[in-house]
Amino acid sequence: MESITYKISNYSKEFLQNHRFRYNSYLSEYGDEIYTYKFPLVTYNKTITIECEINVSIISGAVNVNVYSVGTKELYAPYYNREFGYYKLLKSIDSKIENKLKELSIEKV
Numbered sequence: 001m002e003s004i005t006y007k008i009s010n011y012s013k014e015f016l017q018n019h020r021f022r023y024n025s026y027l028s029e030y031g032d033e034i035y036t037y038k039f040p041l042v043t044y045n046k047t048i049t050i051e052c053e054i055n056v057s058i059i060s061g062a063v064n065v066n067v068y069s070v071g072t073k074e075l076y077a078p079y080y081n082r083e084f085g086y087y088k089l090l091k092s093i094d095s096k097i098e099n100k101l102k103e104l105s106i107e108k109v
Contacts, residue, residue: 005109020109032059041093
């Protein structure tokens with residue numbers, strides 16, 4: 001899958017915190033703070049199985065979007081290797097991610 005770059009128009013701490021982003025000390029480096037927003041993509045028996053994580057740098061406004069398998073905290077491989085993925089599920093995941101990005105005013109660069 002090709003690499004897609006995203007940019008958020010307002011990446012101030014206040015905006016991010018008001019939209020439920022949380023400071024991520026694991027990804028943050030000296031001088032750059034990263035804020036993370038997670039939301040469910042797929043649930044099974046009321047349990048989240050696949051989630052999306054959006055990371056935003058407050059210095060550059062650069063956005064990173066990842067899809068994880070919740071049980072293992074590893075990238076959800078079928079999303080990134082679509083040749084072997086379940087097309088209907090991947091289409092649903094793409095739609096949910098696009099809607100959330102639009103809601104947060106995040107655009108492709």
